[in-house]
Amino acid sequence: MISIENLVKTFPAAGGVGEVSALRGIDLEVAEGEIFGIVGPSGAGKSTLLRCLNLLERPTSGRIVLRGDDLSQLTGAGLRAARRRIGTVFQQFNLLHARSVRANIEFPLELAGLDRKQRRARADELIELVGLGGKEKAFPSQLSGGQQQRVGIARALASQPDVLLCDEATSALDPTTTDQVLDLLAELNRSIGVTVVLITHELGVLRRICTSAARLADGRIAEAGRILDLVGEPGSVLGDAIVPVGVGPSEGDGADTAVVTTIGDEARGPWLAQLVRKLDADISVDGGRVEQVAGVTVGRLRLRFGPGVSRADVDAFVDAQPNVTLSWGVGAGVDGSSWAGAATGGVVT
Template sequence: MIQVSGLRKSYGGTVALDGVDLNVRQGEVYGVVGQSGAGKSTLLRCVNLLERPSAGTVTVAGQDLTALRGKDLNRARQRIGMIHQHFALLSSRTVAGNVSFPLEVMGVPRAERRRRVGELLDLVGLGGRGGDHPHQLSGGQKQRVGIARALAGNPSVLLSDEATSALDPGTTQSILALLRRLNAELGLTILLITHEMDVVKSICDSVAIMSGGRVEESGPIGDLIRTPGSRLTREIFPLPDPAPAGSVTLTFTGDPRQPLVSEAVRKFDVDVSILGGSIEDLAGGSVGRLRVAFSGEQVPAALTYLRERGLLVETS
């Protein structure tokens, strides 16, 4: 649904994006994570051409946006909704007026606007609040208005720029649950920017980690978890570095209750000491990471046994 190829963006002598490639599949929630200054927000603004890249292409739903100008670009942008960190609501307008605004710009007749606004407010859990003004709403409610407004034009893609970073943890989870529900019910493709790994763990199917204007690694979370040396795995499951000499780090997906380690211990008559680890519930299921020390003559055979059963086995 979204393909970014060789994207570069410079501001004078400052390079914000340095050859970024990104592929977002239709219907997935794709997270872009990194610290401030990594280039995340610049990337998002280039995806809908609010910022025109210095080089490279951005293709959305098969259409090269970087080749468009004027009215053609504006029409293409109508298929892309955007929600903002600080809501960007018009204080002089009611909730309904804020949601209606893009429909007015698109020339939708008044009766159709009213019907559509009512549907959207019900969809985001704000039915009956259309006459309120933004100052009467909580932060989470304001963001729900922003989401409803972003959906006004029936977009196929939703861009989210740090949409939960100004919210408390409980409200953050409710907004993420709403985005996941919209993703499932409407078939929306969602590209979200965040600096919080908890957001990635809660909602994302795939992720790109950015640093210094470049993508360090990207792909489906399950694939990255199973990749040796993955930065994503290290950040989701922080273990002390460097790993002690002779230790083994085991990463597993699927049912964490499978007694694979104890099976290996019994089968190969080896001893095991647990040095650390945890299990996390990600959007795609449970994933665990365990650092252990094996001892015994058949340790190599035990490690082979674990690899054959789908565990990622990394030795130090």
């Protein structure tokens, strides 16, 4: 669907001397029909990547391929046509306040040259699709933040794009409205098959609706994959942050610790009791959490093993369990607040 190949974006440095690197060789694949989340700390390059995807910024080098077409090489009419294949939902809605709901949704269709009858029919269809029936004559000032974002989503879908880009689309909304907008995006993904790419700093967005994700750091892809694979991958910073289990014990306390991740039915299964019986040893729980991730139950526990417990015996037990993984060590798992790390110098958002 979308293939990003060795994407580089630089900007002139302040004072015109040298360059600032925003993206440093991004390679990424987004499959057809996915909801793909892109996360990272401030300054990691998330917004720059999105602006390259919707062609508001020209990459310095590299390729962006959408269904076989290299968008980075397009100009003129070809570039304008490509932009109609990519809808964008903005953080601050960016509605035209002198236009009604219907007229805002019709605006990109006016630019595309559709006649009034065609515009009206498409806008009214989208108004119903995003749950704003009866609001077609209202103006943005008469709508709540969530309703305004629904207008923004409808407008982004007006040209029937292949992909919907969402730039921090819920960060200006309260938690309840955020969930409603995320559920709407998930329903649109299911009902009309549009591929969704979300730029966000909110891990709850990944947990609630994303099927895959990538973590940016210092203008590079630090890790990427299916959400459930990341959560189950020992040592994944993003997986640890999506389902955190708290800060681990300090070095030198003499105890073996591990984080065990269970996915699906195993998250509520009796595996821990079975492990205690098998080892006939003391095992304490230092932290844990159960979450719904991509619609699947995921559980994580930080376990502390008493003296004399063999790691080999624990590993053998875990290996025999379906959908269970284990990561040993004090550093296994994070608290969920420091997952993003700090951006390094010379990178912009």
